[in-house]
Amino acid sequence: DGGITQSPKYLFRKEGQNVTLSCEQNLNHDAMYWYRQDPGQGLRLIYYSQIVNDFQKGDIAEGYSVSREKKESFPLTVTSAQKNPTAFYLCASSIADRGDTEAFFGQGTRLTVV
Amino acid sequence: LAKTTQPISMDSYEGQEVNITCSHNNIATNDYITWYQQFPSQGPRFIIQGYKTKVTNEVASLFIPADRKSSTLSLPRVSLSDTAVYYCLVGAPRAGRRALTFGSGTRLQVQP
Numbered sequence A: 001d002g003g004i005t006q007s008p009k010y011l012f013r014k015e016g017q018n019v020t021l022s023c024e025q026n027l028n029h030d031a032m033y034w035y036r037q038d039p040g041q042g043l044r045l046i047y048y049s050q051i052v053n054d055f056q057k058g059d060i061a062e063g064y065s066v067s068r069e070k071k072e073s074f075p076l077t078v079t080s081a082q083k084n085p086t087a088f089y090l091c092a093s094s095i096a097d098r099g100d101t102e103a104f105f106g107q108g109t110r111l112t113v114v
Numbered sequence B: 001l002a003k004t005t006q007p008i009s010m011d012s013y014e015g016q017e018v019n020i021t022c023s024h025n026n027i028a029t030n031d032y033i034t035w036y037q038q039f040p041s042q043g044p045r046f047i048i049q050g051y052k053t054k055v056t057n058e059v060a061s062l063f064i065p066a067d068r069k070s071s072t073l074s075l076p077r078v079s080l081s082d083t084a085v086y087y088c089l090v091g092a093p094r095a096g097r098r099a100l101t102f103g104s105g106t107r108l109q110v111q112p
Helices: none
Strands: A004-007 A010-013 A019-025 A031-037 A043-051 A054-057 A064-066 A076-078 A087-094 A109-113 B009-013 B018-023 B032-038 B045-050 B053-056 B061-064 B070-075 B084-091 B106-111
Touching (some): A004 A087, A019 A109, A076 A087, B009 B018, B018 B084, B032 B061, B045 B053, B045 B061, B070 B084
Parallel strands (some): A010 A109, B009 B106
Antiparallel strands (some): A004 A019, A019 A076, A031 A043, A031 A087, A043 A054, A087 A109, B018 B070, B032 B045, B061 B070, B084 B106
């Protein structure tokens, strides 16, 4: 089945550690996105990529890093520089970064810092 | 990017029709209006999209007045399973312009 897969579903990290969240899609989409969602809040854009080997910062990129070496994959690294990393992280993809296309979301990764 | 404004929350009862209005006063000529639904601990799901007038699918209807400065998502005969957060997005069909900017959404609570 076509879709977008995030792993793991739950992740625990010790303070000061970097951690990488996986996002893979087999929809042949060019655009991919990472969002952060805090309890009771909307989605905030961390990074997005419109094409392989290119990505742009979103509204809250500090403390995060991404790579886009393959069209199918857009991993997000939460670094130790992110002061409050506990949140629900969502990855999405769309045909292109356009307003008339449907975006598909993964099921999310819940990151908890212990 | 056109800013959107939605009510923070709404309450309804099973079987009623629910209308959620989104304001987007500075919508651009080429902008489309898209609505997503999100259940707790899940990613948002596309519901409906439109440019003008009325769009209907098996899930909802979208009403867009002539001036396009607002839009209304209509959910017919809601059930408990429609309890979710609904997001209104505005974006243009032009590559290079960020389209997926979410606001806080409208939290719909359906009561038995």
